[in-house]
Amino acid sequence: GENVEQHPSTLSVQEGDSAVIKCTYSDSASNYFPWYKQELGKGPQLIIDIRSNVGEKKDQRIAVTLNKTAKHFSLHITETQPEDSAVYFCAARRSNTGNQFYFGTGTSLTVIP
Amino acid sequence: EAGVAQSPRYKIIEKRQSVAFWCNPISGHATLYWYQQILGQGPKLLIQFQNNGVVDDSQLPKDRFSAERLKGVDSTLKIQPAKLEDSAVYLCASSSLAGPTVEQYFGPGTRLTVT
Numbered sequence: 001g002e003n004v005e006q007h008p009s010t011l012s013v014q015e016g017d018s019a020v021i022k023c024t025y026s027d028s029a030s031n032y033f034p035w036y037k038q039e040l041g042k043g044p045q046l047i048i049d050i051r052s053n054v055g056e057k058k059d060q061r062i063a064v065t066l067n068k069t070a071k072h073f074s075l076h077i078t079e080t081q082p083e084d085s086a087v088y089f090c091a092a093r094r095s096n097t098g099n100q101f102y103f104g105t106g107t108s109l110t111v112i113p
Numbered sequence: 114e115a116g117v118a119q120s121p122r123y124k125i126i127e128k129r130q131s132v133a134f135w136c137n138p139i140s141g142h143a144t145l146y147w148y149q150q151i152l153g154q155g156p157k158l159l160i161q162f163q164n165n166g167v168v169d170d171s172q173l174p175k176d177r178f179s180a181e182r183l184k185g186v187d188s189t190l191k192i193q194p195a196k197l198e199d200s201a202v203y204l205c206a207s208s209s210l211a212g213p214t215v216e217q218y219f220g221p222g223t224r225l226t227v228t
Contacts, residue, residue, distance in 0.1 A: 043219030
């Protein structure tokens with residue numbers, strides 16, 4: 001089955017700095033890669049996603065890059081703010097098995113004011 | 114648009130007791146997922162429904178866990194009997210098969226503590 005690895009597990013940055021979270025996946029059949037933000041006591045919330053036919057996608061301060069050859073994708077948050085503090089999860093979806101999602105282990109991001 | 118609803122939000126039970134969780138997906142979403150999220154880990158898929166049929170339940174511990182989605186709308190996940198290692202947050206999510214988007218939307222989760 002698919003295996004998604006995520007690094008780092010914890011990340012602390014100063015407010016205004018950038019944060020980068022990296023994920024790798026194992027199954028070349030995966031074609032959709034969402035990123036979720038999970039705040040304490042809440043369910044994961046989709047913040048950005050990328051499909052396998054796209055190399056990069058940006059939405060304001062958040063961007064995601066995908067390298068299909070190397071099977072890795074990354075989340076970039078620029079100009080971090082305290083409200084960006086949360087746990088971030090990457091995921092990969094295999095379209096040939098009924099839209100099943102596989103999640104990374106999460107990165108706890110702390111933005112220090 | 115209303116989000117995914119789950120209840121209860123919190124539940125504390127003793128081991129060997131039974132418990133049930135309820136989920137109401139976003140209206141019109143054909144696919145419903147139940148995930149188990151143990152503290153410090155990512156969500157792990159337990160079961161996936163498409164309408165009222167099971168797409169994947171390969172990681173569902175069927176000796177104690179069961180789930181149903183009888184009318185293709187809301188769903189119930191049951192644990193009987195519970196074990197200490199079942200302590201986790203149980204997340205429900207839904208997605209629509211319509212159009213090119215396959216985003217998953219999560220509910221707030223039910224935090225289960227087994228003592």
